[in-house]
Amino acid sequence: MGLLDRFTGKDTKQIVDRAKEEAAKHDEEIDVAIDKVADLADKATDGKFTEKIDDAAAKLKEAADRLDEDPKA
Known part of the structure; x- marks a missing residue:
């Protein structure tokens, strides 16, 4: 069982959304x-x-940058 399996769909979405917001705010620190x-x-x-x-570091940075992209755009 994964960490997020303990939460309901709504809770998981809120956690993921918050993580994306924080990653976008701290992009430089992550890099x-x-x-x-x-x-x-x-x-x-x-x-x-x-x-x-x-x-591997370059791929991690690309993945972190994609966190704040809108998948619907």
């Missing part, structure tokens, strides 16, 4: 956090997986 985590992972692996880590 900075992703960069910091990527740098830590790169350092921990002694640069062996730099390209893969950078690709």
